[in-house]
Amino acid sequence: MRQTTASTCCYCGVGCGVLIEHDGERVLDVTGDPSHPANHGKLCSKGSTLHLTGDLDARALYPELRLGKGLARARTSWDSALDHAANMFAKTIAEYGPDSVAFYISGQLLTEDYYAFNKLARALVGTNNIDSNSRLCMSSAVVGYKRSLGADAPPCSYEDIEQSDCVLIVGSNMAYAHPVLYRRLEEAKAKRPEMRIIVVDPRRTDTAELADQHLAILPGTDVALFHGILHLLLREGWIDRDFIEAHTDGFEDLKRLVRDYSPALVADLCGISVAELQDCARTIGSAPSFLSLWCMGVNQSTAGSAKNSALINLHLATGQIGKPGAGPFSLTGQPNAMGGRETGSLSNLLPGHREAGNAEHRAEVADYWGVPALPDTAGLSAIELFEAVRSCKIKALWIACTNPAQSMPDQERVHEALAGCPFVVVQEAFSTTETCHYADLLLPAASWGEKEGTVTNSERRVSHVRPAIAAPGEARPDWSITCDFARRLEKLIRPGEPSLFDFTNPAALFEEYKLLTQGRDLDLSGLSHVVLDRLGPQQWPFPAAARQGTPRLYEDGVFPTDNGRARFLAEQYQAPQEKREARFPLTLNTGRLRDHWHGMSRTGTAARLFGHVEEALLSMNGDDMRRRRLIDGQLVKVRSRRGELLLPVHKDDSLRPGQAFLPMHWGDRFLNGLGVNSLTLPAFDPISKQPELKHAGVEVEKVELPWQFFALVEGSVQKRFEALRPLFEGFAYASFSLTGRERPALVIRAACNEPPSRTQLAKLEQLLGLDEGPVLVYDDPRRSVGKRVRIEHGRIVALSLSGETAARDWLKQLWHDGKADQALRPWLLAPLSTPPGGNVRSAKTLCNCMNVSQDAICSGIERGLDLNGLKRELGCGTSCGSCVPEIKRLLLKQPAVA
Numbered sequence: 001m002r003q004t005t006a007s008t009c010c011y012c013g014v015g016c017g018v019l020i021e022h023d024g025e026r027v028l029d030v031t032g033d034p035s036h037p038a039n040h041g042k043l044c045s046k047g048s049t050l051h052l053t054g055d056l057d058a059r060a061l062y063p064e065l066r067l068g069k070g071l072a073r074a075r076t077s078w079d080s081a082l083d084h085a086a087n088m089f090a091k092t093i094a095e096y097g098p099d100s101v102a103f104y105i106s107g108q109l110l111t112e113d114y115y116a117f118n119k120l121a122r123a124l125v126g127t128n129n130i131d132s133n134s135r136l137c138m139s140s141a142v143v144g145y146k147r148s149l150g151a152d153a154p155p156c157s158y159e160d161i162e163q164s165d166c167v168l169i170v171g172s173n174m175a176y177a178h179p180v181l182y183r184r185l186e187e188a189k190a191k192r193p194e195m196r197i198i199v200v201d202p203r204r205t206d207t208a209e210l211a212d213q214h215l216a217i218l219p220g221t222d223v224a225l226f227h228g229i230l231h232l233l234l235r236e237g238w239i240d241r242d243f244i245e246a247h248t249d250g251f252e253d254l255k256r257l258v259r260d261y262s263p264a265l266v267a268d269l270c271g272i273s274v275a276e277l278q279d280c281a282r283t284i285g286s287a288p289s290f291l292s293l294w295c296m297g298v299n300q301s302t303a304g305s306a307k308n309s310a311l312i313n314l315h316l317a318t319g320q321i322g323k324p325g326a327g328p329f330s331l332t333g334q335p336n337a338m339g340g341r342e343t344g345s346l347s348n349l350l351p352g353h354r355e356a357g358n359a360e361h362r363a364e365v366a367d368y369w370g371v372p373a374l375p376d377t378a379g380l381s382a383i384e385l386f387e388a389v390r391s392c393k394i395k396a397l398w399i400a401c402t403n404p405a406q407s408m409p410d411q412e413r414v415h416e417a418l419a420g421c422p423f424v425v426v427q428e429a430f431s432t433t434e435t436c437h438y439a440d441l442l443l444p445a446a447s448w449g450e451k452e453g454t455v456t457n458s459e460r461r462v463s464h465v466r467p468a469i470a471a472p473g474e475a476r477p478d479w480s481i482t483c484d485f486a487r488r489l490e491k492l493i494r495p496g497e498p499s500l501f502d503f504t505n506p507a508a509l510f511e512e513y514k515l516l517t518q519g520r521d522l523d524l525s526g527l528s529h530v531v532l533d534r535l536g537p538q539q540w541p542f543p544a545a546a547r548q549g550t551p552r553l554y555e556d557g558v559f560p561t562d563n564g565r566a567r568f569l570a571e572q573y574q575a576p577q578e579k580r581e582a583r584f585p586l587t588l589n590t591g592r593l594r595d596h597w598h599g600m601s602r603t604g605t606a607a608r609l610f611g612h613v614e615e616a617l618l619s620m621n622g623d624d625m626r627r628r629r630l631i632d633g634q635l636v637k638v639r640s641r642r643g644e645l646l647l648p649v650h651k652d653d654s655l656r657p658g659q660a661f662l663p664m665h666w667g668d669r670f671l672n673g674l675g676v677n678s679l680t681l682p683a684f685d686p687i688s689k690q691p692e693l694k695h696a697g698v699e700v701e702k703v704e705l706p707w708q709f710f711a712l713v714e715g716s717v718q719k720r721f722e723a724l725r726p727l728f729e730g731f732a733y734a735s736f737s738l739t740g741r742e743r744p745a746l747v748i749r750a751a752c753n754e755p756p757s758r759t760q761l762a763k764l765e766q767l768l769g770l771d772e773g774p775v776l777v778y779d780d781p782r783r784s785v786g787k788r789v790r791i792e793h794g795r796i797v798a799l800s801l802s803g804e805t806a807a808r809d810w811l812k813q814l815w816h817d818g819k820a821d822q823a824l825r826p827w828l829l830a831p832l833s834t835p836p837g838g839n840v841r842s843a844k845t846l847c848n849c850m851n852v853s854q855d856a857i858c859s860g861i862e863r864g865l866d867l868n869g870l871k872r873e874l875g876c877g878t879s880c881g882s883c884v885p886e887i888k889r890l891l892l893k894q895p896a897v898a
């Protein structure tokens with residue numbers, strides 16, 4: 001029977017409500033929940049395809065245990081898996097102390113999961129070694145809010161974005177990363193064109209399409225920019241002296257500091273003109289309301305804390321906080337990174353926005369938990385933690401819901417750490433990740449649509465996440481795995497004591513947790529799973545007596561600091577860690593694509609999500625390519641001080657000369673060579689400890705790899721991927737992706753210096769299903785060239801080109817069109833590899849919802865269609881709208897002929 005369950009999207013921090021249609025066993029469809037205040041029924045290209053993701057062949061289904069390094073893992077029972085884990089942890093703690101173990105968790109866990117992990121680490125094990133991937137994501141924003149305003153609380157609501165007169169978007173590509181919020185901004189701007197939007201980003205992103213002003217500052221120079229703006233605000237008298245006087249401290253010091261940030265100096269540091277800077281300051285200074293949005297371009301920096309505070313300074317100086325359409329509003333990346341901050345899931349925090357370094361806070365929490373004390377040794381942050389694993393100080397590591405062997409900087413060291421760690425537990429929903437490879441114990445976790453709990457989105461709104469279907473195989477929800485393990489560990493290290501983990505459901509965890517927030521800035525004590533069901537998603541604070549949530553903080557100008565006053569921070573601009581030098585003259589920036597999520601464990605199971613960008617490409621400015629004699633699509637080697645990566649280059653003039661860009665999504669599984677983060681650096685901000693993921697010095701050079709390979713194969717793509725992947729280990733270049741919609745196919749591109757052995761090729765052909773049956777074969781052993789095409793029922797179902805791949809795109813198009821062309825046979829039997837003429841269409845799908853290719857849109861534009869005409873005739877941009885900024889850009893580039 002078809003049923004509908006209301007829940008939330010498991011991707012970004014917008015926190016959209018979804019309606020999951022299912023039959024109790026399988027998810028059949030997903031639509032936006034019209035009653036959810038975050039999205040009012042809208043979804044983006046990722047949310048609306050959730051039901052197409054999560055291929056069971058890629059899921060972790062059973063606990064698996066490795067009994068010795070070098071051996072393969074074998075399936076085991078939950079009982080023996082968790083007993084083994086408890087024994088290993090107890091033994092390690094007994095022998096080396098509680099700080100010899102660590103937990104590395106994730107902003108994608110639910111609040112109840114986090115709470116269980118925190119209690120486990122701090123109360124039971126007695127270590128503060130519990131950190132999360134939010135360290136790579138939001139920790140600079142946490143520091144920013146706490147230092148400037150006194151508590152880690154984004155003060156605004158999504159409505160403020162719509163109501164604002166001036167929105168400053170810094171280091172956020174929200175068109176890709178927070179699409180539904182971007183849609184809301186687009187609509188607001190369409191209704192009130194006088195609303196000003198400024199985008200500060202070194203790249204001209206899709207987000208910049210909406211901007212009245214795009215400031216393409218040099219990477220890392222944000223602090224100089226903010227000080228330069230304040231300098232001008234002061235000079236022109238565009239500040240709010242009454243607010244500064246009544247509600248802040250520290251303005252005199254800041255005034256002295258920004259005196260030195262003259263427009264000429266700032267323009268020079270930021271690589272913009274004085275006029276651009278003045279325009280920006282004027283827009284901000286004269287706006288009745290001013291709101292700023294920021295994300296990883298600000299946080300992921302060795303100056304991340306300073307950037308956050310310098311931006312908040314602008315709001316305090318202009319009194320633009322605590323009123324409609326105003327305030328500093330960080331966009332949270334992960335769906336529940338906020339919940340992580342609330343429950344204390346960074347090593348330096350404790351539940352309820354407390355500090356692990358504060359003795360009073362420790363005593364409060366210890367009291368509440370009924371344990372003598374909480375540990376007072378500082379815990380390790382992500383980068384330090386993996387360094388401690390590498391140097392063998394940490395001997396048992398528990399990783400849940402994150403994939404550090406893809407997402408941490410300086411991958412070579414991370415892989416080394418994981419390989420050498422005596423005991424690694426990985427609690428994961430998908431068995432395919434790079435980190436799973438190192439798991440001595442793999443624990444299958446329930447995932448989206450299968451688990452219950454709560455999440456907090458970017459605007460402090462708590463939603464009830466509800467399960468629609470049972471988890472597959474023996475997968476279990478995270479809170480239950482964690483509590484079950486904790487109860488077994490308790491028996492070994494706290495025998496005879498009453499259990500700290502007597503929870504029978506997530507609601508029980510929430511009930512215990514919420515009282516730790518009572519009376520604090522984030523007070524959740526009036527909420528419960530039942531209240532959320534009755535009232536719908538609510539914004540904190542929501543104290544016990546409350547009837548509704550709190551949309552806006554600090555309306556009274558009172559801040560949660562010691563004296564109730566907000567603080568200006570006066571810190572100098574510091575250049576990024578890796579200075580330009582002859583050996584590494586380019587700055588490598590990394591970030592998100594529209595349709596993929598992080599390491600692609602989930603989005604990488606839905607072929608259509610590769611339609612927008614099919615493979616890992618290095619983007620570079622045309623001038624930089626010319627100087628290096630590189631042509632579009634050519635294979636290049638990118639080198640940094642830490643590693644190198646081979647992939648094709650792509651001309652992209654949205655980048656200024658001197659900069660390069662790589663999507664963050666490709667790790668070692670989808671691209672040979674430890675992925676994007678083989679290049680990035682582990683240097684971090686001194687206060688937030690957030691690493692500088694957006695700024696690595698690199699050089700790019702041409703590589704010639706004469707022997708090339710291409711294959712495409714339909715059916716059981718995840719199984720084939722797993723089977724084929726190891727065969728490409730030795731290749732200098734190998735990239736994997738999916739293509740198609742109704743008939744997904746695996747696509748492989750690879751290249752190396754010498755042809756692989758005949759046996760290796762035979763093995764490849766066998767796994768591709770090209771060794772027998774209705775396969776057309778051509779071989780030219782002299783040139784090491786081979787072609788194989790398998791045709792069933794008049795259509796291509798698998799093919800490979802080895803040695804030489806000139807016909808790649810033509811064949812792929814034939815496959816797409818579902819036919820075996822007349823020209824196929826003569827080409828196949830001829831020694832020449834070039835395809836028999838004809839135009840090969842661009843494979844890029846711009847509109848994923850309606851399946852409209854870039855080619856179709858371009859020819860529509862040629863026929864004279866404008867945006868509305870394209871929408872009407874082709875349907876593109878009429879569903880989620882994520883492709884609209886790109887269509888607008890095509891329209892600008894290729895003006896319609898009358």
Ligand SMILES: Nc1nc2c(c(=O)[nH]1)N[C@H]1C(S)=C(S)[C@@H](COP(=O)(O)OP(=O)(O)OC[C@H]3O[C@@H](n4cnc5c(=O)[nH]c(N)nc54)[C@H](O)[C@@H]3O)O[C@H]1N2
Nearest residue numbers: 012171172173177219220295296297333334591592597598
């Ligand atoms: N499609 C998609 N959406 C996602 C995610 C995903 O994986 N895929 N992940 C989610 C998560 S966890 C996060 S944290 C967010 C991230 O969301 P965003 O931060 O918006 O995304 P990024 O692409 O990482 O980086 C944003 C921009 O910062 C710019 N930038 C780089 N260096 C600088 C600098 O020095 N100064 C300034 N001003 N800008 C700079 C980059 O050019 C880039 O356009 O996205 C969330 N949403």
Ligand SMILES: Nc1nc2c(c(=O)[nH]1)N[C@H]1C(S)=C(S)[C@@H](COP(=O)(O)OP(=O)(O)OC[C@H]3O[C@@H](n4cnc5c(=O)[nH]c(N)nc54)[C@H](O)[C@@H]3O)O[C@H]1N2
Nearest residue numbers: 133137401402403407427429430445447590598599601664
């Ligand atoms: N170069 C570069 N690197 C970056 C960034 C960047 O901009 N540039 N951004 C950084 C940022 S902001 C972030 S947030 C990180 C993200 O980095 P990761 O945390 O490594 O990203 P994910 O791939 O989302 O990892 C989440 C994992 O949890 C699994 N999972 C999904 N649902 C569940 C569940 O319910 N339970 C359990 N136990 N597991 C589940 C997924 O299969 C996936 O493997 O990457 C960081 N790394």
Ligand code: SF4
Nearest residue numbers: 009011012016044047
């Ligand atoms: S904007 Fe997209 S990815 Fe983010 S929560 Fe909404 S549907 Fe999910």
Ligand SMILES: [Mo]
Nearest residue numbers: 136137333334
């Ligand atoms: Mo993130």
